[in-house]
Amino acid sequence: MARVSIDEGLCKGCELCIPFCPHDSLTISRHLNEHGLSTVYFKEDHPCSGCKYCAVMCPEAAIEIFK
């Protein structure tokens, strides 16, 4: 399984990446980053196929996928 890394400092909580995950593995957190914005996180009990759709869609380049 691939590993997802989301840079909290870069994420602006736009939620654009969420619907592009074919496994519904991303969601928005109540946790605020240093800019006072809610950030997206990876649901650890969900799979990641490493498709990189989320990373490609992110306008902030906040997501990295490691295989």
Ligand code: SF4
């Ligand atoms: S790489 Fe693909 S499967 Fe993994 S979290 Fe991103 S969109 Fe979902």
Ligand code: SF4
């Ligand atoms: S698309 Fe990028 S900036 Fe927007 S919520 Fe997802 S990770 Fe954060």
